Amino acid sequence: xxxxxxxxxxxxxxxxxxxxxxxxxxxxxxxxxxxxxxxxxxxxxxxxxxxxxxxxxxxxxxxxxxxxxxxxxxxxxxxxxxxxxxxxxxxxxxxxxxxxxxxxxxxxxxxxxxxxxxxxxxxxxxxxxxxxxxxxxxxxxxxxxxxxxxxxxxxxxxxxxxxxxxxxxxxxxxxxxxxxxxxxxxxxxxxxxxxxxxxxxxxxxxxxxxxxxx
Amino acid sequence: xxxxxxxxxxxxxxxxxxxxxxxxxxxxxxxxxxxxxxxxxxxxxxxxxxxxxxxxxxxxxxxxxxxxxxxxxxxxxxxxxxxxxxxxxxxxxxxxxxxxxxxxxxxxxxxxxxxxxxxxxxxxxxxxxxxxxxxxxxxxxxxxxxxxxxxxxxxxxxxxxxxxxxxxxxxxxxxxxxxxxxxxxxxxxxxxxxxxxxxxxxxxxxxxxxxxx
Numbered sequence: 001x002x003x004x005x006x007x008x009x010x011x012x013x014x015x016x017x018x019x020x021x022x023x024x025x026x027x028x029x030x031x032x033x034x035x036x037x038x039x040x041x042x043x044x045x046x047x048x049x050x051x052x053x054x055x056x057x058x059x060x061x062x063x064x065x066x067x068x069x070x071x072x073x074x075x076x077x078x079x080x081x082x083x084x085x086x087x088x089x090x091x092x093x094x095x096x097x098x099x100x101x102x103x104x105x106x107x108x109x110x111x112x113x114x115x116x117x118x119x120x121x122x123x124x125x126x127x128x129x130x131x132x133x134x135x136x137x138x139x140x141x142x143x144x145x146x147x148x149x150x151x152x153x154x155x156x157x158x159x160x161x162x163x164x165x166x167x168x169x170x171x172x173x174x175x176x177x178x179x180x181x182x183x184x185x186x187x188x189x190x191x192x193x194x195x196x197x198x199x200x201x202x203x204x205x206x207x208x209x210x211x212x213x214x
Numbered sequence: 215x216x217x218x219x220x221x222x223x224x225x226x227x228x229x230x231x232x233x234x235x236x237x238x239x240x241x242x243x244x245x246x247x248x249x250x251x252x253x254x255x256x257x258x259x260x261x262x263x264x265x266x267x268x269x270x271x272x273x274x275x276x277x278x279x280x281x282x283x284x285x286x287x288x289x290x291x292x293x294x295x296x297x298x299x300x301x302x303x304x305x306x307x308x309x310x311x312x313x314x315x316x317x318x319x320x321x322x323x324x325x326x327x328x329x330x331x332x333x334x335x336x337x338x339x340x341x342x343x344x345x346x347x348x349x350x351x352x353x354x355x356x357x358x359x360x361x362x363x364x365x366x367x368x369x370x371x372x373x374x375x376x377x378x379x380x381x382x383x384x385x386x387x388x389x390x391x392x393x394x395x396x397x398x399x400x401x402x403x404x405x406x407x408x409x410x411x412x413x414x415x416x417x418x419x420x421x422x423x424x425x426x427x
Contacts, residue, residue: 024245024289027296028252035306035313036259042251044316048323049250050240091326095373112222112359114268115284120326124240124250128232130284136224139361143408148230159410163222165357166392166415167264167329168373195235 054123055194057088058171061121062197063188065098066176076100079171083121093120093169099162100173101199106157107172108146108199110138111164118169122194129198139163149200172199179206215353218279219272222361223403246285253292258314258322261299265383269355270294331389333375337418338391343369344424345395347416355383358420362412366424367397370413378417391418 017025031037061083065072075082079096083089096118099107111117112135117125128134137145142159146152153159162170174196180188183206190209195201221227241247257267271291272279279287296302306313314322339345346366350358357379371394378390395416399407 020286020289021243021245024248024252027289027293028248030302031252031256031296034302034304036301036304036311037252037255038313038315038319040316041255041314041319042248044319045251045254045323046247048320050247054240089326090324091322094326094328095330095376112361113219113357114271126233126235126238127242127284128230131230132221132224132227132280133230135221136227137230139412140223140403141408142410145230149232159408161410161412163359163412163414165359166373166376166379166417168392168394168415193235200232 049119049124053090053119055121055197057086057123058118058121058194058197059189059192060086061088061171062173062192062203063185065173066180066188067185075173088120090120092116093118095168096121096171097162097168098171098173099160099199101175101202103175104156104158106153106159106199107170108138108142108159108161109164109170109172110135110161112136112139113165116164116167116169118171120169121171122197126194146200149195151201172197174199174203177203177205215269215272215355216351216360217272218274218276220360222359243285249285249289249292253288254323255314255319256292256296256301258319259301259311261301262295263382263385263387264327265355265377265379266385267291267295268379269383270298272355329377331375331377333389333391337372337393339369339372339393339418339421339423341369341372345369345393345421346424347395347414347420348422350380350420352380354380356380356420358416359414362397362402362414365397365401367395367401367414369393370396373415376417378419380417380419392416393418393421395421 032039065075071082075098079098083096101107115125115130117129139161142161143153164170174192177191191204193201193204196203271287274290304311344366347358347362347364349363350356373392375389376392378388381388393416394413397412397414399410399412402412
């Protein structure tokens with residue numbers, strides 16, 4: 001279907017719908033007319049991934065792993081089952097792997113071929129994760145990529161980049177920040193960012209959270 | 215195929231420029247929401263599988279693939295799948311198609327589609343084996359990324375037998391043993407590269423045994 005690229009990418013602030021919007025509307029109308037999609041189902045799908053499945057699931061998993069040694073052992077032994085035990089199952093999370101950051105090892109997740117991402121624990125991926133710059137560079141210059149997120153690793157830390165080429169989905173278990181020994185699971189949840197579970201940033205520091213809440 | 219999607223190690227694509235995590239919405243435009251939902255909803259009719267869906271997005275001129283935004287590539291893909299599968303020529307009622315209602319769709323989303331299969335042969339490789347990712351220069355769908363083809367690595371995990379995408383994209387639902395293989399950065403990019411490892415999930419037919427001697 002030929003179309004004018006320049007129109008699609010114009011950020012002009014007119015009320016006229018773009019070619020792209022019209023093309024999507026036309027497709028949706030056709031599918032509805034033929035009865036090939038149920039309009040309520042479309043809303044359910046959008047609601048599921050916009051409001052119900054998201055990084056808060058992963059935040060729960062990580063904070064629990066930091067505070068509950070039995071859960072942590074189960075998570076490392078059979079990640080899919082351990083995550084399912086918290087109620088998180090489904091598409092793009094059928095085969096989970098958890099890779100643990102330590103003082104010596106830092107893990108980073110990418111999908112160079114498309115946008116594979118653990119939906120059940122992180123929701124839909126951010127734009128940058130699906131972008132050509134991240135997908136091309138994460139496997140060839142990960143430390144430079146981390147620096148663009150403000151993440152500097154000690155020279156001695158071993159970086160492992162996981163290219164999600166199969167249906168295995170990778171979740172990074174970030175290093176628990178120092179000075180949080182007496183924090184509860186609930187408190188620790190504030191420190192777990194989505195980006196820390198992809199591996200582009202460490203978990204938030206206790207100071208960072210205290211500064212934003214004060 | 216190594217089209218515009220096969221991006222590992224490509225240069226000149228610019229900085230990452232991430233949107234701050236706390237400010238990024240799930241969808242940026244209403245049409246993105248619609249494309250996402252239409253893709254999932256029509257996919258639930260079972261006329262194509264995930265590898266055919268990926269291949270439909272890949273089968274574009276690389277310049278178009280790279281120029282398009284993410285959900286534009288999804289739109290190109292779903293348009294192609296709907297026309298090529300003949301689904302768009304059908305009418306749900308007269309063809310007796312069962313269209314998932316919200317509870318049925320909810321069930322599909324929360325159960326997913328596991329790809330593990332029973333193996334009909336033992337694995338050819340063991341953890342610790344040295345292997346080479348072969349040259350997979352085919353026009354059809356593959357999940358062997360071009361940047362690691364010809365490089366040597368070590369098997370670190372055997373994941374069992376999983377649906378083999380190269381055949382699944384052709385409509386053949388067969389399993390092959392799947393491994394995580396670790397490649398040293400200098401093997402992939404030369405001795406001037408940063409020091410790190412890349413781990414790639416690779417199916418047995420992609421891999422060649424290396425003589426340890």
